[in-house]
Amino acid sequence: MPRHIITEEDILKYREEGYHIFPQVIPPSLLTDLRREGAKAQEIAYRVNGPQAQRIYPLSDYSDELDMTPFKDFTQIDGIDEAIKELTSSRHYLKPTEGAGFLFQPRDRPWSTEWHRDWRDHVLDKDFEEHVGAERWQAILEDSNFFNQVNCPLYEDTSTWYVPGSHRRVENTADEMEVYCSTTQEELMDEESLKSDEELELFCLRYCQSMPGAVQLVLNPGDFCIYRNTGWHIGNYVPYRRRMTLHTHAMTPEFLEFATKYRYLLKPREAALERHAKLASA
Numbered sequence: 001m002p003r004h005i006i007t008e009e010d011i012l013k014y015r016e017e018g019y020h021i022f023p024q025v026i027p028p029s030l031l032t033d034l035r036r037e038g039a040k041a042q043e044i045a046y047r048v049n050g051p052q053a054q055r056i057y058p059l060s061d062y063s064d065e066l067d068m069t070p071f072k073d074f075t076q077i078d079g080i081d082e083a084i085k086e087l088t089s090s091r092h093y094l095k096p097t098e099g100a101g102f103l104f105q106p107r108d109r110p111w112s113t114e115w116h117r118d119w120r121d122h123v124l125d126k127d128f129e130e131h132v133g134a135e136r137w138q139a140i141l142e143d144s145n146f147f148n149q150v151n152c153p154l155y156e157d158t159s160t161w162y163v164p165g166s167h168r169r170v171e172n173t174a175d176e177m178e179v180y181c182s183t184t185q186e187e188l189m190d191e192e193s194l195k196s197d198e199e200l201e202l203f204c205l206r207y208c209q210s211m212p213g214a215v216q217l218v219l220n221p222g223d224f225c226i227y228r229n230t231g232w233h234i235g236n237y238v239p240y241r242r243r244m245t246l247h248t249h250a251m252t253p254e255f256l257e258f259a260t261k262y263r264y265l266l267k268p269r270e271a272a273l274e275r276h277a278k279l280a281s282a
């Protein structure tokens with residue numbers, strides 16, 4: 001990739017806003033190879049997880065059907081490691097892509113995730129208090145060695161929305177919580193088929209737009225977006241907008257240790273139900 005000049009302003013902005021886009025990191029021949037394997041991975045995702053599947057993860061689970069070479073080559077793109085390190089620190093490295101995944105558009109109907117902040121929103125309160133607690137969580141939010149997620153689209157991708165600056169706050173604002181509790185994952189997936197496709201599409205879009213300060217990320221093919229996923233973010237999907245986006249992380253030894261140690265605490269559905277119940281009784 002062309003050498004990316006990272007300025008002091010980029011570094012400061014990444015710390016404060018929580019996201020940065022390196023334009024066009026994937027060379028054309030690798031883009032060709034990744035799209036070819038991505039198309040196979042997408043068919044596997046629908047076959048394994050059904051037509052509304054959003055992702056395949058990890059790619060290495062499907063090494064008998066996919067050629068892993070382009071994924072290995074992606075991790076080795078000339079200049080990418082240096083650019084990540086300059087933006088963050090010398091401790092950061094790109095996770096091997098075979099252990100990462102792809103995000104896809106649904107085949108049949110629109111849907112969106114809930115607005116959420118990893119990882120806090122995916123664990124139950126009692127587990128959080130027992131194993132981490134607000135003080136340690138604040139230190140983790142301030143520490144860019146933790147939670148640096150990457151979306152690298154192979155086709156133009158406008159599915160992800162993000163609230164700049166929210167990644168370092170333990171507490172959410174009242175306005176943010178009002179948007180959060182205005183709906184549920186079940187409604188955003190229209191599990192009971194109560195809406196037409198257009199009603200559902202516009203419902204999900206309005207939910208994205210209503211979050212205070214939210215920006216829609218506009219990523220072109222081969223752009224590399226790194227973001228602190230402790231900030232509010234969401235994925236909003238429609239079948240007519242093709243999506244094939246590599247979804248990975250810039251790791252550090254301490255984040256690897258944290259993620260591995262506490263993986264068993266992740267209970268996204270139960271944690272969302274708990275938050276909704278708490279907000280309803282407040």
Ligand SMILES: O=C(O)CCC(=O)C(=O)O
Binds near residue numbers: 113151159160233236
């Ligand atoms: O689709 C995206 O870009 C975001 C996905 C995400 O945050 C999630 O699945 O939890």
